[in-house]
Structures are given as structure tokens and as C-alpha cells.
Amino acid sequence: MSKVAVIGAGSWGSVLANILVMNGHKVYIWSRRKEQVDELNKQHTNRHYLANFTYDKRLVASVELEKVLDDATMVLFAIPTKAMRTVTADVASILNAKGLKPTIVHASKGLELGTHKRISEIIGEEIAEENREGIVALSGPSHAEEVAKRDITLVTAASTELKSAKNVQRMFMNNYFRVYTNTDIIGVELGAAFKNIIALGAGALHGLGYGDDAKAALMTRGLAEIARLGIALGADPMTFIGLSGVGDLIVTCTSVHSRNWRAGDQLGRGEELQNVIENMGMVIEGLSTTKAAYELALQKKIDMPITTAIYQVLYEGKNIKRAISDLMQREGRSE
Structure with a gap:
């Protein structure tokens, strides 16, 4: 039995923790909030995130990061990107003090503001090589609400070290949660981050009352510009037609479970x-992520009209209908 430390008790982190417990692993999950920890330990619920789900009673929650990390062979981060560097640094100091060298996994999707760094890059900077056995990104078309119901879900474990990715695959896989491996962690992380931009646009189209044709067009052309920027940043083009590319894009742009889609819908x-x-x-x-991608596109001189339009709506106050009209009236070109 392996001990896994899950850092972050939101919907996705807690559901992944529950999978691992049910797969026979010893799992401790960390949260800053004592009331959330008490609820998980006593009621085995996490109502703020998943209102009608009961967790396995063997899942242990704690506010003590050191206790959660003690003897862990795997550490899974499932926290917002903006908190990643600070929390990772705290984890690193404990791993170093205890002489631990776990596999590091993250299930977060975003880029660091300012630096534009991917999450695996942040982790690599904060956790020394002697305290980690590879870094793996776990990503793909997956909503916590559906995984909690044991709906069929397929994701990718990506790492430059295939052995680490296969270890994650082995620990997570069961009869409803299937994991593939991939060595293109750049493409997997970028696809996971950038699709949230297009999901904002898809939600906005829905909120404005547009139909399926418009949504299909947005997703198709959105994928094209995501891939352009991703390839410029070192990703394998094929990754964008896989689970962490088009797969994650589809689920995030079409589901009410997606908070990015819901945000766009409300804006629309x-x-x-x-x-x-x-x-x-x-x-x-x-x-x-829209801000980071917009800045990267300018830096790399990559044409990203949809991302630019969404950036203008979010950060420059541009009217959504005007942004759509301007996109539609751009000069004609080949696909």
C-alpha cells in the first residue's frame, strides 16, 4: 500500500483522493480550513464543492501539512495556479527536512501570471531534484461531478520521465477511470490551460443566445490558435488532438460543470x-490564463484573434457583441 498526500481539498482534489483510497492506497488530504477538514473526517462530505457526494471513510483530512506529507510516496497538487508556488515551497521544505523523494503529480490547469510558467516548471523550481521522483501532469476531459458518479473518464499522465507517468497510471486506473501516458508534458499542460480561454467564449455565446454552429466554429478555430501558440512554445502538435487537447476542449466548452463556461455564460x-x-x-x-496567453502571443508574434477578443472583453471593457462582430468581419483567409 502506497501513501499519497493530496494537497488541496476542492472538488477535483478530493475526488482524485477518493479514487486513490478506493484503489487501495492510504491517502491523506490537506486543507487550510479546519471546518472543511472536520467535515471530511466526520461527515465524509465536502458540501461546498460536491453537495451530494459521500467520501470513503478511509480518506483522512488534516490541516497539518507535515502530517499529510509524512512517508508519502506520491504528492498530488490540486490547487489554484495562483497558490502553486507558495504552497509548493512549503511542501519542498518539509520534503527536504524529512529526506523524502516522492513522485510529484499535479492536476491543476493554468499558467503563472507574470512569468507565464507552466505548473511543472513552478514545481521544478521549488522542489529540488533530490526530493522528487519525476513530475507528472494529470489532465484530460474530466469533471469532478461526473467522476464522483463513476462515469467513464479518460485522462493523460504526462511526464518527461515515462517511468513516473506509468506509476501514476498504475495507481489511478480502475474500471471507470482510465489513464494514458504521454511524454509531451509541455503540450498537455498548455492544452489544459488554454482551453479555459475558449470555454469562456463558448459560455458567452450561449449566454448571448447563439446556437450550435457558432459554438462549433469557436471550438474549431479556438483549437487552431491554441495549437499555434502551443507549438511555438515547444509542444508536439499531435498532443492537441488528444485527451488533453481537443478532448478537454470539448468537455469544458459544452458542460455546465465547467466554471469557465458558466462564467462566460453569465458575461454573455x-x-x-x-x-x-x-x-x-x-x-x-x-x-x-487569457491574460497570460495574450501576452505570450504578443511576445511570440502568434495570431490569436479569439484570445485577443476575449482579452479585450475581460481587461479592456470591450462590448461582447462588438468583439464578435469584429471577429466575423476580419479579412477573409484560407483555413
Whole structure:
């Protein structure tokens, strides 16, 4: 039996922790909030994130990071991108003090504001090589709400070290959660981050009352520009037609479970951005990722008209209908 430390007790982190427990592993999950920890340990629920789900009683929650990490052979991060560097640094100091060398996995999707770094890069900078047995990104078309119901879900474990990816695959796989391996961690992380931008746009189209044709067009052309930027940043083009590319794009752009889609939908209906952020109750990764992708596209001189339009709506106050009209009236070109 392996001990896994899960850092972050939101919907996705807690559901992944539950999978691991049910697969026979010893799992401790960390949260800053004592009331959340008490609820998980006593009621075996996490109602703020998953209202009608009961967790396996063997899952142990704690506010003590050191206790959660003690003797862990795997550490799984499932926290917002903006908290990743600070929390990873705290984990690193404990791993170093205890002389631990676990496999490091993350299931977060975003880019660091300012540096534009991928999450595996942040982890690599904060956790020394002597305290980690590879870094793996776990990503793909997956909603916690559906995994909790044991719906069939397929994801990718990506790492430059295939042995580490295969270890993650072995620990997570069961009869409803299937894991593939991939060595293109750049493409997997970028696809996971950038699709949230397009999901904001898909939600906005729905909120404005547009139909399936418009949504299909947005997703198709959105994937094209995601791939352009990803390839410029070192990704394998084929990754964008896989689970962490088109797969994650489809599920995030078509599901009410997606907070990015829901945020876009509210914006399309005329809600103010600040109200959308305050009412969501969870981090909307696509907002910061749009800014990072827009800045990267300028830096790399990559044409990303959809991303630019969404950036202008979010950060420059451009009217959504005007942004759509300007996109449609761009000069004609070949596909």
C-alpha cells in the first residue's frame, strides 16, 4: 500500500483522493480550513464543492501539512495556479527536512501570471531534484461531478520521465477511470490551460443566445490558435488532438460543470465581471490564463484573434457583441 498526500481539498482534489483510497492506497488530504477538514473526517462530505457526494471513510483530512506529507510516496497538487508556488515551497521544505523523494503529480490547469510558467516548471523550481521522483501532469476531459458518479473518464499522465507517468497510471486506473501516458508534458499542460480561454467564449455565446454552429466554429478555430501558440512554445502538435487537447476542449466548452463556461455564460447574459467572480465561489482559471496567453502571443508574434477578443472583453471593457462582430468581419483567409 502506497501513501499519497493530496494537497488541496476542492472538488477535483478530493475526488482524485477518493479514487486513490478506493484503489487501495492510504491517502491523506490537506486543507487550510479546519471546518472543511472536520467535515471530511466526520461527515465524509465536502458540501461546498460536491453537495451530494459521500467520501470513503478511509480518506483522512488534516490541516497539518507535515502530517499529510509524512512517508508519502506520491504528492498530488490540486490547487489554484495562483497558490502553486507558495504552497509548493512549503511542501519542498518539509520534503527536504524529512529526506523524502516522492513522485510529484499535479492536476491543476493554468499558467503563472507574470512569468507565464507552466505548473511543472513552478514545481521544478521549488522542489529540488533530490526530493522528487519525476513530475507528472494529470489532465484530460474530466469533471469532478461526473467522476464522483463513476462515469467513464479518460485522462493523460504526462511526464518527461515515462517511468513516473506509468506509476501514476498504475495507481489511478480502475474500471471507470482510465489513464494514458504521454511524454509531451509541455503540450498537455498548455492544452489544459488554454482551453479555459475558449470555454469562456463558448459560455458567452450561449449566454448571448447563439446556437450550435457558432459554438462549433469557436471550438474549431479556438483549437487552431491554441495549437499555434502551443507549438511555438515547444509542444508536439499531435498532443492537441488528444485527451488533453481537443478532448478537454470539448468537455469544458459544452458542460455546465465547467466554471469557465458558466462564467462566460453569465458575461454573455450581461453580468458584470466582478459579480461573476464573486458569485462563482471557486477560482475561474480562464481569466488569468487569457491574460497570460495574450501576452505570450504578443511576445511570440502568434495570431490569436479569439484570445485577443476575449482579452479585450475581460481587461479592456470591450462590448461582447462588438468583439464578435469584429471577429466575423476580419479579412477573409484560407483555413
